Amino acid sequence: QVQLVESGGGLVQAGGSLRLSCAASRNIFDINAMGWYRQAPGKQRELVATITLRGSTNYVDSVKGRFTISRDSAKNTVYLQMNSLKPEDTAVYYCNTKPFGDYWGQGTQVTVSS
Numbered sequence: 001q002v003q004l005v006e007s008g009g010g011l012v013q014a015g016g017s018l019r020l021s022c023a024a025s026r027n028i029f030d031i032n033a034m035g036w037y038r039q040a041p042g043k044q045r046e047l048v049a050t051i052t053l054r055g056s057t058n059y060v061d062s063v064k065g066r067f068t069i070s071r072d073s074a075k076n077t078v079y080l081q082m083n084s085l086k087p088e089d090t091a092v093y094y095c096n097t098k099p100f101g102d103y104w105g106q107g108t109q110v111t112v113s114s
Contacts, residue, residue: 009108022095
């Protein structure tokens with residue numbers, strides 16, 4: 001089971017930026033697409049960004065144009081650059097494979113104040 005550790009979350013004001021990191025215990029990017037997921041209180045976890053084996057990216061409409069997913073295979077790390085943050089982006093953010101595996105890391109909390 002690959003281990004995934006998210007970091008980089010925090011408290012920011014609306015309009016601010018954060019860069020999340022997801023460190024994997026080994027390089028899984030050659031065999032798995034990766035995604036960033038988020039879960040807000042009382043809501044179901046949703047997939048917000050995907051990067052495929054070939055590096056193509058996709059985003060849920062609500063974050064399109066504001067979020068950018070990327071990866072650095074040499075560092076076994078996936079990133080999520082989040083700009084122009086909105087209060088509705090407040091959630092715990094997780095990384096995982098796509099389709100997601102059974103193991104979830106602890107996530108990293110992103111809180112956007114108005």
